[in-house]
Amino acid sequence: MQGATLLSETLSQYSALMVMKKRYGEAKMGRFLRYEMDGYLRGRAFERKQEMPLMRVEGQTYVHYNKGSVVMYALQDFLGEDTVNRALASYLKKVAFQQPPFTNSPELLAELRAVTPEHLSYLIPDFFERITLYENRALKATYTEVAGGKFEVKVTAKAHKVEANGTGTESDLKLADWVDVGVLDAEGKPLYLEKLQVTKEDVEFTALVDARPAKAGIDPLNKLIDRKPDDNTVTVEKL
Incomplete structure (x- = not known):
């Protein structure tokens, strides 16, 4: 069955x-x-x-x-x-x-x-x-060096969730989801990873990390089914 x-x-x-x-x-x-x-x-x-x-x-x-x-x-x-x-x-x-x-x-x-x-x-x-798909994407990530050898990272991103029927027709789903936001080092290991409740498409967060960041974004480890997982993170640029 x-x-x-x-x-x-x-x-x-x-x-x-x-x-x-x-x-x-x-x-x-x-x-x-x-x-x-x-x-x-x-x-x-x-x-x-x-x-x-x-x-x-x-x-x-x-x-x-x-x-x-x-x-x-x-x-x-x-x-x-x-x-x-x-x-x-x-x-x-x-x-x-x-x-x-x-x-x-x-x-x-x-x-x-x-x-x-x-x-x-x-x-x-x-x-x-149901068939649920995410369209999460990082837009911009910047960092500044702060006291104690730490780095403050600011990230902006977009979140979107849809439901597809069996033949591909899609409709938007309301966001009220807990989603990972994070900062990764050059090897892809998390320097910061927390679950944030996302209730709107525009997502912003700030993280303080102990090492130089390389990438940052939303659902950075691709735990959710996202049609374009490559755009979940962007390179962190120095301000």
Whole structure:
């Protein structure tokens, strides 16, 4: 039935991601997740019939593998890995070795929804129940050197979120999202990374960092599904 491969393939992929995170560290996960996001964006671009939301996926590998990886990794980033594990353990306890009728994706989402705090409740419909895409982009970033060898970074950016139907028609979604804003060094490691509630398209933030900044922007590590992830950061220029 619809959503069957969310339960088998996406959750298997999530287990592999957590092993990878433990083995190589969170800082090195970005490269693989970017590969997965690119795979999802390519897959939906060549969809010949109709893209399904993750909870109703009909065997499309670009949805249950590529999108599933990005979504589940983002979910544990927002909620905490232990919290997601608690929901999965509760779900498994209820459905393991089940006889027909078998479990379905709404039952899994009920467990995830139960551990999601109210201020993040939008994540479940955005990630699983509809096709949500972001169009976040950094506009300008500057820095000045301040006392104590620190650097003050000021960033302006734009945020935009849309919902797509299965055949590509899009409509704007209201912003009330918690999104990473950050400053990166020359190796791409975060010098500053915080979640900021974004309620309008114009985004501004100031950060104080301990090393010379190289890049800065909105969702700089590409945790959300963004159609143009390359423009999420810009080079930080000295004032």
